[in-house]
Structures are given as C-alpha cells and as structure tokens.
Amino acid sequence: MSAAGWPQLDMAEQRKIRVLVAKPGLDGHDRGAKVIARALRDAGMEVIYTGIRQTPQMITEAAIQEDVDAILMSILSGAHMAIFPKVMELLRENGVDDVLVMAGGIIPDEDIPAIEAMGIQGNFGPGTPMSAIIEYVRAHVHSDRLSQQLAPMSTAGTAIETPGTGDAAGQAAQ
Amino acid sequence: MAATTYLPIVERLLAGDRRALARVVTLIENNAPDTRRILAQLHAHGGRAHVVGFTGSPGAGKSTLVTATARELRKRGQRVGIVAIDPSSPFTGGAILGDRIRMMELAGDPNVFIRSMASRGSLGGLAVATRDVVRALDAGGFDTIIIETVGAGQAEVEIVRAAQTVVVVTVPGMGDDIQAIKAGILEIADVFVVNKADRPGADQTAAELRMLMSLDERRKERGWRVPIVKTSAASGEGVPELVDKLAEHIAWLRESGQLASRSGRQARSEMLALLHQALLAKIEATVSPDEWQQLIDEVVDRQRDPYTAADEIARRIGLAPSLGGWE
Structure with a gap:
C-alpha cells in the first residue's frame, strides 16, 4: 500500500495481461524468448515462460490452465509450418477462441500469409523493437477479456463446433 | 426444484x-x-483435498521437488493441483512465472492442473488470492493441492494460513546452525526436507535440524514429531518417503483433532481479512481522496499525529463511539 493515496489502490489496479511465451519445436535457442519475456514483464505483464521444446499439446494445455490472454510462440528451427497448424487446431478443439496468438523468430516472408490465415498474428522477425511487440499485445488482446466483467465464457467450448443453424433447426423441429 | x-x-x-x-x-x-x-x-x-505448502529459500529446488512429489502422488492414483507463486516486480507490477519450466513432465497429464500466480505485491510468500484459488481447486476434486510459495527467506510464513501440511525445504550449506534457530520459517515446518542430499554436508544439515527439533518443547506437547526427509528431487530419491510423511501428517491431523482447530484458525483469519477489506471499502466510500490526502499531509507536517488522524476517519464511518478508549 502506497504511502499516499487510497488504501485500496491495489484493488483498483488495472487487470494484468497474462502472456504465455512458448518455445515450440526442437531448437534450444531461447535467448530471444527470454529477452521478450523480460520486456513484457517490464511492461507490467505477467509472463508464463514454459521453457524450450514444447509440443503443441503442452502449449495448448498451458494456455488453458493459465487462462492466458495471449500466446507468443518463438521459433527458429523452421518447423513452424508443421507446428503452428497443430497448435491452432488443438486450441480450437478445446474451445480456446478468445486468445491472441502471435509468433516470432525466423519466419520466411513467403510463409507469413499462410500463418496469418491460420489466425496467428504479429510474426515478429529479427530486429522488431520490443516496444512494437508490447504495443501490439496491448492493442490486440481481446478487449472483453480485459474488462473487469470477464463474462464467464458465455460461449462454451463445445458450442463452437456445432453449426448453429443445425441446432436451431433441430430445436424448431421439436 | x-x-x-x-x-x-x-x-x-x-x-x-x-x-x-x-x-x-x-x-x-x-x-x-x-x-x-x-x-x-x-x-x-470443498474440504476434501489435502493442502500441502512447500516453502524455502530461492534455489532450494522447490519446483523440482514439487514436480517429483506430484509424480509420486500420481503413481498413487491421486489427482494433483499445483499453485506456483512467483514474485511480481515491485516496480512495474509485471512478473515472469517460470515454475512450469521445471514441471514440464507433468504437462500432458489430465489429472494434474498447474496454475502460476504472481504475488502481486503481497509480502508473505503467497498471493492475496491464493486461498481462494485453492478453494476452486478443492471444489474441482483434486486430492492433493500443492502450493509452492515465492522463494522465502526467514519470515514469510503466510503459508501456515493456507496449508494443512507445511514442508520447509532446505539444502546443505545454507549457513551455520544459528541461521536455523532464528525465529520464523523453521518454526512452521510440519515436515523438513533436506533437498539436494547428494551434495556434501547433507547429513550435517539433517543432524543440525534434528538437534533443533529435539529441543523444541512446544512441538513435543502437540504430539507430532517433525520428520526430516533427505531428498534428491532431480533423481527422485527420498520422494516416496516424503509423500509417506505427508500422508502420515494429514492422518495425524485428523486423528488428533488438530485439523479442525487449524481449519478454525484459517477460517477466522480469512474472515478477519474480509472484514478488513470491507472496512477499507467503507472508508473509501466515505472519505474523499482529497480529505485523505489532507490528513496525510497534516501528519507529515506534524500538525496532527497518526492516531488522531485515524480516529478522525474512524469517527467518519461511525466507528469511534463504540470502540471505546478513544480520547
């Protein structure tokens, strides 16, 4: 509690943005991931760092358990076109539809349209200023997640896969 | 219906x-x-889970030991929830929560749920919300819930208010025996672990702890002899013994009636904390930030003392007359 001001300042504080920084694939070079984790921390975010050699299953499971607002995958090995689709598929299967998914590392320009089509944003290459990444996270995290309301998952995970029209038709028939 | x-x-x-x-x-x-x-x-x-706290200095190997303990509990068929707390930066409020790095091998197990928490300014080794998070895991049906505190020094003893069994993790070579007889964290142990027991000095550390425990009259009265378990979390050595001791401790708590009194103390402190919050909310709703600031300035300028300034606020929310002893 600060010397001046409200005794309850703590509670009035802004909701913290939680970011999962993950290193998928087999390369062990995590200097970049650690530098970014540190920069996000210094920007006031809570960063869950998973360590190297994460499988898509591990990333998805961590994102669910930690209920993160954003996932940032750092990849240097060139395996992104194998790993990213799997991560996105698992997230979708588990009904995780309100999380900002970003990537960074070495990603050739020609792959970027395909990656963006998967719903992965950012694609921060070498030399991206930290401030750009921080601003990107702040601007793109789903705003309803950050409202204090945090509407407790009105869209259930499983409901997304069932086509809405079919359901409605089924109910109308009864 | x-x-x-x-x-x-x-x-x-x-x-x-x-x-x-x-x-x-x-x-x-x-x-x-x-x-x-x-x-x-x-x-x-809730009320079914065994809540176990692991505390000890940074680098004592808590995360690795928690992982090894969870793995052993899984072997015994238990569902395990883990709440791992790391410190928030006092400057930016941000945090790097890195406990999952050591817990990687538990990641694929659907019967393990790991949640990292930042301490968010709380100083006792836990986060303010830890007990409520444990309550959620308890309702979620986990058999054992492990709380890993912020790497703690000598006085971060909040864990006793959240856990039923407190494991204090130490390592060889952390200082002489006077470090160990200082008050604080050593007094809260229900189980001692000397981790990294493959290192030189482990036996000596264990012997020193044993001697200290033998001198502790207060604990003897209560009827639980604090066991000292040597582990090497990285290799898994000693971990089954540790899990046995955890089971023995919760069984003893139940039989001796200590569990009920511990729960009572915890409920009481929880209610007091909530009342404290309610009181602060009432003050916030009654006294404007400007008035608050003015009182602070007056105390700083020594026009007023903090006691009468606090009295003034208490009076404003209608407390003073009933409390007695004021002026």
Missing part, C-alpha cells in the same frame, strides 16, 4: 471442465464482480 441453482461456470467447474476452473481462477485473481457468488457456491464443495 433443487435447493441450489449453480452459476453455469460453477456447474462446469464441478463437472471437471478445466477451462472453467482456469477462468474461475482468473476471476478470483482479478477480484471480478461475480467472484464472491462463485466462491460461496464452491465453498460447499
């Missing part, structure tokens, strides 16, 4: 939905508007 209508998110949590559990934890951490209703409903479904 039914006696209780549960909130949808509570229903999903009780049915074992991990996303619902994770979201409830987020709501708790952020003190979101619905949290109290959710917690009130969850409370009725």
Whole structure:
C-alpha cells in the first residue's frame, strides 16, 4: 500500500495481461524468448515462460490452465509450418477462441500469409523493437477479456463446433 | 426444484471442465464482480483435498521437488493441483512465472492442473488470492493441492494460513546452525526436507535440524514429531518417503483433532481479512481522496499525529463511539 493515496489502490489496479511465451519445436535457442519475456514483464505483464521444446499439446494445455490472454510462440528451427497448424487446431478443439496468438523468430516472408490465415498474428522477425511487440499485445488482446466483467465464457467450448443453424433447426423441429 | 441453482461456470467447474476452473481462477485473481457468488457456491464443495505448502529459500529446488512429489502422488492414483507463486516486480507490477519450466513432465497429464500466480505485491510468500484459488481447486476434486510459495527467506510464513501440511525445504550449506534457530520459517515446518542430499554436508544439515527439533518443547506437547526427509528431487530419491510423511501428517491431523482447530484458525483469519477489506471499502466510500490526502499531509507536517488522524476517519464511518478508549 502506497504511502499516499487510497488504501485500496491495489484493488483498483488495472487487470494484468497474462502472456504465455512458448518455445515450440526442437531448437534450444531461447535467448530471444527470454529477452521478450523480460520486456513484457517490464511492461507490467505477467509472463508464463514454459521453457524450450514444447509440443503443441503442452502449449495448448498451458494456455488453458493459465487462462492466458495471449500466446507468443518463438521459433527458429523452421518447423513452424508443421507446428503452428497443430497448435491452432488443438486450441480450437478445446474451445480456446478468445486468445491472441502471435509468433516470432525466423519466419520466411513467403510463409507469413499462410500463418496469418491460420489466425496467428504479429510474426515478429529479427530486429522488431520490443516496444512494437508490447504495443501490439496491448492493442490486440481481446478487449472483453480485459474488462473487469470477464463474462464467464458465455460461449462454451463445445458450442463452437456445432453449426448453429443445425441446432436451431433441430430445436424448431421439436 | 433443487435447493441450489449453480452459476453455469460453477456447474462446469464441478463437472471437471478445466477451462472453467482456469477462468474461475482468473476471476478470483482479478477480484471480478461475480467472484464472491462463485466462491460461496464452491465453498460447499470443498474440504476434501489435502493442502500441502512447500516453502524455502530461492534455489532450494522447490519446483523440482514439487514436480517429483506430484509424480509420486500420481503413481498413487491421486489427482494433483499445483499453485506456483512467483514474485511480481515491485516496480512495474509485471512478473515472469517460470515454475512450469521445471514441471514440464507433468504437462500432458489430465489429472494434474498447474496454475502460476504472481504475488502481486503481497509480502508473505503467497498471493492475496491464493486461498481462494485453492478453494476452486478443492471444489474441482483434486486430492492433493500443492502450493509452492515465492522463494522465502526467514519470515514469510503466510503459508501456515493456507496449508494443512507445511514442508520447509532446505539444502546443505545454507549457513551455520544459528541461521536455523532464528525465529520464523523453521518454526512452521510440519515436515523438513533436506533437498539436494547428494551434495556434501547433507547429513550435517539433517543432524543440525534434528538437534533443533529435539529441543523444541512446544512441538513435543502437540504430539507430532517433525520428520526430516533427505531428498534428491532431480533423481527422485527420498520422494516416496516424503509423500509417506505427508500422508502420515494429514492422518495425524485428523486423528488428533488438530485439523479442525487449524481449519478454525484459517477460517477466522480469512474472515478477519474480509472484514478488513470491507472496512477499507467503507472508508473509501466515505472519505474523499482529497480529505485523505489532507490528513496525510497534516501528519507529515506534524500538525496532527497518526492516531488522531485515524480516529478522525474512524469517527467518519461511525466507528469511534463504540470502540471505546478513544480520547
């Protein structure tokens, strides 16, 4: 509690943005991931760092358990076109539809349209200023997640896969 | 119809939905508007889990030991929840939560749920919301819930208010025996672990702890001899013995009636904390920031002392006359 001001300042504080920084694939070079984790921390975010050699299953499971607002995958090995689709598929299967998914590392320009089509944003290459990444996270995290309301998952995970029209038709028939 | 209508998110949590559990934890951490209703409903479904706290200095190997302990508990068929707390930066409020790095091998197990928490300015080794997060995991049906505290020094003893069994983790070569007889963290141990026992000096550390324990009259009266377990978390050595001791301790707590009195103390401190919050909220609603600042300035300028300034605020919220002893 600060010397001046409200005794309850703590509670009035802004909701913290939680970011999962993950290193998928087999390369062990995590200097970049650690530098970014540190920069996000210094920007006031809570960063869950998973360590190297994460499988898509591990990333998805961590994102669910930690209920993160954003996932940032750092990849240097060139395996992104194998790993990213799997991560996105698992997230979708588990009904995780309100999380900002970003990537960074070495990603050739020609792959970027395909990656963006998967719903992965950012694609921060070498030399991206930290401030750009921080601003990107702040601007793109789903705003309803950050409202204090945090509407407790009105869209259930499983409901997304069932086509809405079919359901409605089924109910109308009864 | 039914006696209780549960909130949808509570229903999903009780049915074992991990996303619902994770979201409830987020709501708790952020003190979101619905949290109290959710917690009130969850409370009725708790009380089954064994809550174990692991504390000790940074680098003692807590995360690795927690992982090894969870793995052993899984072998014994238990579902395990883990709450791992790391410090928030006092400057930016940000945090790097790195406990999952050591817990990687538990990552694929659907019967393990790991949640990292930042301490968010709390100084006792836990986060403010830790007990409520444990309440959510308890309702979620986990048999053992492990709380890993912030790497603690000598006085971070909040864990006793959240756990039923406190494991204090130490390592060889952490200082002479005077370090160990200082008050604080050593007094709260229900089980001692000398981790990294493959290192030189482990036997000596264990012997020093044993001697200290033998001198402790207060503990003898209570009837639980604090065991000292040597482990090497990295290799898994000693971990089954540790898990045996945890089971023995909770069994002893139940038989001796200590569990009920511990729960009573914890409920009491929890209610006091809530009342404290309510009081602060009442003050916030009654006294404007300007008035508050003015009182602070007057105290700083020595026109007023902090006692009469606090009296003034208490009077404003209608407390002073009934408290007695004022002026």
